[in-house]
Amino acid sequence: TDTIRLFVDGTLAMSGPSPKAIAEIDIAEAGEVYIVDDGNYRGDVSLADVRMYVHNDVGPLTEAQILSIAHAPGPLLHSKFRCYPAESPELIDENWKDGLDHDCQWFYNAKVLTPKVCELQGAADNCVTSCNSKQECYTSGVSDMLYFAWDRIRLVLPKHANGSMCLADSMTGTEVVQQCRKWRAGGVLGSMGGRGVSDDHDSAIFHWLDTVFMEGKAEGPHLNITDCEELGEAIDEACSFNGSAVRQFTRDLRKSDGYSIGFWVRPVGDISLHESGQFFPQVSLLRTISPPEPLFTLSKVADWTYSTLDLRSYADNDEGVREAVKEQSLLKELSTSEWSFIAYANKFGESKESVGMQNSRVVSNNYGLEWPFGASDDTPFFSGIEVNTPMLISPIMLIPRYRQPKELQEEYLLEASKMSDRVGPIITNSKRQQSRVPVEKVEFFESSTLMASPLLFQTMAKKSSTCPFQYSTKYIANLHDKALSDKCNNAIFACDGTIVDDPASIMFCKGGKEVN
Numbered sequence: 192t193d194t195i196r197l198f199v200d201g202t203l204a205m206s207g208p209s210p211k212a213i214a215e216i217d218i219a220e221a222g223e224v225y226i227v228d229d230g231n232y233r234g235d236v237s238l239a240d241v242r243m244y245v246h247n248d249v250g251p252l253t254e255a256q257i258l259s260i261a262h263a264p265g266p267l268l269h270s271k272f273r274c275y276p277a278e279s280p281e282l283i284d285e286n287w288k289d290g291l292d293h294d295c296q297w298f299y300n301a302k303v304l305t306p307k308v309c310e311l312q313g314a315a316d317n318c319v320t321s322c323n324s325k326q327e328c329y330t331s332g333v334s335d336m337l338y339f340a341w342d343r344i345r346l347v348l349p350k351h352a353n354g355s356m357c358l359a360d361s362m363t364g365t366e367v368v369q370q371c372r373k374w375r376a377g378g379v380l381g382s383m384g385g386r387g388v389s390d391d392h393d394s395a396i397f398h399w400l401d402t403v404f405m406e407g408k409a410e411g412p413h414l415n416i417t418d419c420e421e422l423g424e425a426i427d428e429a430c431s432f433n434g435s436a437v438r439q440f441t442r443d444l445r446k447s448d449g450y451s452i453g454f455w456v457r458p459v460g461d462i463s464l465h466e467s468g469q470f471f472p473q474v475s476l477l478r479t480i481s482p483p484e485p486l487f488t489l490s491k492v493a494d495w496t497y498s499t500l501d502l503r504s505y506a507d508n509d510e511g512v513r514e515a516v517k518e519q520s521l522l523k524e525l526s527t528s529e530w531s532f533i534a535y536a537n538k539f540g541e542s543k544e545s546v547g548m549q550n551s552r553v554v555s556n557n558y559g560l561e562w563p564f565g566a567s568d569d570t571p572f573f574s575g576i577e578v579n580t581p582m583l584i585s586p587i588m589l590i591p592r593y594r595q596p597k598e599l600q601e602e603y604l605l606e607a608s609k610m611s612d613r614v615g616p617i618i619t620n621s622k623r624q625q626s627r628v629p630v631e632k633v634e635f636f637e638s639s640t641l642m643a644s645p646l647l648f649q650t651m652a653k654k655s656s657t658c659p660f661q662y663s664t665k666y667i668a669n670l671h672d673k674a675l676s677d678k679c680n681n682a683i684f685a686c687d688g689t690i691v692d693d694p695a696s697i698m699f700c701k702g703g704k705e706v707n
Contacts, residue, residue: 193208199329282325287313296604299318309321336592338440338590339588340576341587344584346618353412354577356576359571364426367481375481411465449540455584456472458582476587530611530613532606656695667698
């Protein structure tokens with residue numbers, strides 16, 4: 192067919208009709224290379240290893256063949272000019288500092304004003320992402336859909352001694368506690384709670400028990416959410432998150448190659464620090480609360496110096512029974528005063544892989560976990576967020592696509608300078624909601640001039656929200672509703688009861704008459 196397909200780095204970039212029939216193109220014409228200058232380009236273009244292939248009976252080269260040729264080393268092309276696939280470890284910043292203690296993030300920021308700073312010894316070789324010193328191969332695709340579980344930075348302080356439970360905004364604390372009691376009363380395996388109740392009960396909630404107790408190695412507080420009373424005391428509805436965003440993220444996962452999660456954490460003083468003086472944020476994303484089922488957990492283990500990042504997923508065992516599996520990695524020491532970025536990406540399919548990130552450092556690069564849900568399971572990816580450490584936490588970023596380590600590093604580098612300027616709230620959302628701003632209604636009186644004889648008769652009209660004309664009555668009602676929605680019904684404002692109850696307190700018509 193008379194179609195031209197353009198491949199960049201072996202990937203199809205565009206396809207369209209040829210301006211001239213392919214059969215009519217002369218070999219000499221086909222061998223010519225045209226460079227269109229729109230007036231903005233001021234650089235030299237070099238060509239190397241230009242090849243021409245004659246189609247055989249099988250047809251043109253396939254996309255797989257073109258990709259293979261594109262990534263093969265060219266005899267006339269120096270290795271420093273080649274591109275690297277997005278998943279290549281060659282594109283990742285190293286954990287490196289120069290002789291002046293400058294790390295890759297410093298070079299990333301410095302090159303904005305001084306591009307040649309990356310020419311200093313070791314910078315380009317060790318800070319590939321920050322210095323953009325190696326070219327990533329072209330990949331086609333659409334922009335990522337981003338979902339966020341919160342819309343702003345949250346200060347989360349433990350509501351219960353062991354932590355706080357934040358719920359999806361479609362859930363209430365009363366409903367969650369009722370579901371817990373129903374689950375406990377049902378007598379199903381795991382509902383007895385605790386450890387050591389029985390082998391069968393322990394096995395049913397083993398992965399939650401493992402997160403909380405970790406064979407006696409877990410440190411720091413954890414909520415016993417099998418205790419419905421403790422669960423109820425820990426629920427903080429003021430830290431609720433966008434449940435519809437999580438549900439849409441979960442739906443997108445069904446047609447995705449994986450997912451990525453990222454958020455920032457920051458201590459809020461000594462109350463956030465371990466007795467060792469280190470910061471160990473403890474956060475869990477719970478797929479279900481009753482029974483407890485964690486999918487993502489940050490925790491502290493007693494015999495390790497660093498926090499662990501535990502991920503949960505599901506796979507079929509040798510007997511074909513679907514059971515939870517766990518992946519664990521170590522997080523390096525987090526800052527005790529600044530923001531730290533935590534990210535995890537997991538890839539589904541035959542080439543499963545996963546990567547854990549702390550700031551721009553890869554802390555795990557492992558075999559990936561399976562798709563976490565059954566084909567007909569519409570349970571959201573998570574319905575509760577358990578926070579056990581007093582801290583500031585950013586909106587949790589949810590991306591229904593597997594992001595390569597280089598992309599996670601770029602996310603950190605792009606946001607790090609912005610986050611350094613964000614101090615976050617100084618009071619919790621629940622305390623902010625308790626602080627009410629009084630709304631004062633200013634009365635305006637009609638001015639009048641009175642000429643009184645020794646005896647004065649005045650006729651006064653009563654206020655009424657019902658007018659002689661229906662339009663006026665409806666207008667007063669609408670005005671009153673607007674006043675309530677703008678101010679009185681807002682959690683941060685407090686209105687006088689007469690304003691709330693009486694539409695005529697805003698605007699009125701003349702009612703019955705009184706003679707004084």
